[in-house]
Amino acid sequence: MDDTAFWRELGQQLRVDSIRSSDAAGSGHPTSSMSAADLMAVLLAKHLHYDFGRPDDPRNDHLIFSKGHASPLYYSVLKAAGAITDDELLTFRQLGSRLEGHPTPVLPWVDVATGSLGQGLPIGVGVALAGQRLDQLPYRVWVLCGDSEMAEGSIWEAFEHAAFNRLDNLTAIIDVNRLGQTRETMHGWDLDSYADRARAFGWHAIEIDGHDVEAIDGAYGEAVHTEGRPTVIVARTKKGKGASETEDQPGKHGKPLSDPQKAIEELGGERKLQVEVPKPSGDVSPHKIDPGHEVEWPRWGPDDEVATRRAYGEALAALGAERADVVALDGEVSNSTYSEIFAKAHPERYFEMFIAEQQMIAAAVGMQVRGYRPFASTFAAFLSRAYDFVRMAAISRAHICLAGSHAGSSIGEDGPSQMALEDLAAFRAVHSSIVLYPSDPNQAASLVRLMADHPGIAYMRTHRGATPTIYEPDDRFEIGGSRVLRSSEEDQITLVGAGVTLHEALKAAETLGEQGTAARVIDLYSVKPVDEETLRQAAADTGAIVTVEDHWPEGGLGDAVLAALAEVEGVRVHKLAVRDMPSSGKPAELVHESGIDAEAIVAAARELVRAPAGAGD
Numbered sequence: 292m293d294d295t296a297f298w299r300e301l302g303q304q305l306r307v308d309s310i311r312s313s314d315a316a317g318s319g320h321p322t323s324s325m326s327a328a329d330l331m332a333v334l335l336a337k338h339l340h341y342d343f344g345r346p347d348d349p350r351n352d353h354l355i356f357s358k359g360h361a362s363p364l365y366y367s368v369l370k371a372a373g374a375i376t377d378d379e380l381l382t383f384r385q386l387g388s389r390l391e392g393h394p395t396p397v398l399p400w401v402d403v404a405t406g407s408l409g410q411g412l413p414i415g416v417g418v419a420l421a422g423q424r425l426d427q428l429p430y431r432v433w434v435l436c437g438d439s440e441m442a443e444g445s446i447w448e449a450f451e452h453a454a455f456n457r458l459d460n461l462t463a464i465i466d467v468n469r470l471g472q473t474r475e476t477m478h479g480w481d482l483d484s485y486a487d488r489a490r491a492f493g494w495h496a497i498e499i500d501g502h503d504v505e506a507i508d509g510a511y512g513e514a515v516h517t518e519g520r521p522t523v524i525v526a527r528t529k530k531g532k533g534a535s536e537t538e539d540q541p542g543k544h545g546k547p548l549s550d551p552q553k554a555i556e557e558l559g560g561e562r563k564l565q566v567e568v569p570k571p572s573g574d575v576s577p578h579k580i581d582p583g584h585e586v587e588w589p590r591w592g593p594d595d596e597v598a599t600r601r602a603y604g605e606a607l608a609a610l611g612a613e614r615a616d617v618v619a620l621d622g623e624v625s626n627s628t629y630s631e632i633f634a635k636a637h638p639e640r641y642f643e644m645f646i647a648e649q650q651m652i653a654a655a656v657g658m659q660v661r662g663y664r665p666f667a668s669t670f671a672a673f674l675s676r677a678y679d680f681v682r683m684a685a686i687s688r689a690h691i692c693l694a695g696s697h698a699g700s701s702i703g704e705d706g707p708s709q710m711a712l713e714d715l716a717a718f719r720a721v722h723s724s725i726v727l728y729p730s731d732p733n734q735a736a737s738l739v740r741l742m743a744d745h746p747g748i749a750y751m752r753t754h755r756g757a758t759p760t761i762y763e764p765d766d767r768f769e770i771g772g773s774r775v776l777r778s779s780e781e782d783q784i785t786l787v788g789a790g791v792t793l794h795e796a797l798k799a800a801e802t803l804g805e806q807g808t809a810a811r812v813i814d815l816y817s818v819k820p821v822d823e824e825t826l827r828q829a830a831a832d833t834g835a836i837v838t839v840e841d842h843w844p845e846g847g848l849g850d851a852v853l854a855a856l857a858e859v860e861g862v863r864v865h866k867l868a869v870r871d872m873p874s875s876g877k878p879a880e881l882v883h884e885s886g887i888d889a890e891a892i893v894a895a896a897r898e899l900v901r902a903p904a905g906a907g908d
Contacts, residue, residue: 357411417657716846
């Protein structure tokens with residue numbers, strides 16, 4: 292059998308196995324898989340360089356299914372490559388199976404989870420950037436995209452960044468099968484509409500018949516030999532190709548076939564073809580990065596007032612000098628987040644992502660695929676634009692560190708559009724996350740180092756304004772810890788704050804003490820995981836707690852405290868938080884207007900101390 296005949300037969304096998312696995316599951320997306328089967332057959336048999344026996348080989352190419360719902364096709368590819376058995380293929384979507392409804396890295400050959408459309412190509416940009424600038428290896432990144440997801444803005448962020456960075460090691464394959472879930476896509480089979488836009492972004496674009504294996508082979512070869520720009524292959528295909536029940540038929544999306552045996556017969560029956568996938572060649576290894584110079588970890592004294600955002604930047608630069616795996620990304624606000632300090636110290640490991648927060652998070656996820664530890668920073672409010680990418684990063688089991696600056700009403704005159712008042716709640720809700728909220732520069736610097744070792748999503752909230760230094764440079768902190776800054780055996784109330792509000796709580800404790808009420812003050816710098824032991828001890832000792840946060844009342848520090856005390860009886864808790872929409876003003880004015888300053892804390896504490904047992908917020 293010659294190559295073209297084998298590719299055609301392999302394409303049919305991939306279609307049949309997509310039907311079989313979906314039929315065994317009673318669900319799935321076989322029709323979306325069948326349209327791209329020929330595209331994957333040629334790639335697998337000739338152009339993908341991958342050692343399936345050594346998925347961690349740094350020389351391997353990367354194959355990302357941005358259209359993750361075509362997982363039956365991906366799993367059929369794994370079977371053809373000998374990575375999984377036919378028996379395992381037929382466990383698709385069953386409880387306990389590695390073959391989930393959309394691919395996840397529980398499989399060693401899967402780099403990232405996909406399924407939320409519009410994410411695979413942006414992540415591919417991150418992997419390609421790692422290959423070009425960090426690893427400096429010749430591996431290629433192949434991304435299979437669906438035509439429906441081309442409506443996502445994140446796709447076009449990826450197109451722009453890939454062209455800007457001249458990522459000629461990246462190839463996007465658009466499976467233009469015309470039909471979406473409910474109707475024809477915006478552009479149907481108008482291949483020019485995709486190719487022309489890609490060319491306008493600076494890509495090399497090739498239009499082909501996606502079922503012509505010789506044309507597919509030619510396009511892949513052309514992509515490999517195109518230098519200085521990424522390539523997109525725009526392939527006209529038919530959804531449900533090869534089965535009369537489904538081929539180019541609307542209303543067949545996301546459903547197993549009603550008569551799978553007939554379709555399998557139409558496709559020529561089951562096959563048992565095995566593919567000798569080309570392995571990567573050459574005795575090459577990733578570029579070794581010199582972390583820099585002797586580390587001078589930043590230190591601040593008791594008379595210093597420093598913004599935690601600046602401490603983040605200085606600590607990150609120092610961490611980069613300690614660790615060659617640390618890289619930094621920013622959303623074109625590096626002179627505000629202070630990641631510019633890292634950029635100046637380690638320019639070869641700094642990546643400017645401009646005002647494209649989705650692409651920034653996606654690139655971070657792509658870089659951690661290759662073992663790097665990315666720190667991505669922007670204003671905390673703007674991370675909400677990329678929240679789905681953070682959510683999917685957790686599903687990808689990704690290790691990324693995020694810093695959100697300019698959080699809360701205390702940023703002042705810029706007004707509510709710039710004030711993150713939801714970020715603590717949002718990041719607390721992410722699986723595998725830690726949420727850190729430092730109150731002074733030495734603490735912030737210490738926590739930056741801890742973030743780098745967290746096996747999940749690490750988020751740090753930093754402030755715009757300078758705050759007093761209350762900790763020593765050599766003080767140590769831990770994930771899940773807190774710090775009791777003021778306490779006595781006579782304490783009648785506990786004040787819990789972090790960041791800006793910790794300093795307000797300390798002022799309030801002084802005032803309360805002068806009025807005859809002893810107050811304990813806890814710095815809850817780890818909002819997730821929270822220090823339950825210290826909080827429960829404070830509840831037992833004082834019986835009353837005031838939490839104060841520069842955040843909406845839902846889901847933030849106060850709710851973290853309430854969750855920790857859920858099984859504690861008799862404690863009275865009052866939450867102070869931003870409850871009305873802030874406006875522009877001086878930081879102190881807004882903290883007062885929001886009811887989270889020392890004056891408000893004193894009033895709440897005095898009322899709570901007088902309240903009968905059992906009262907609460």
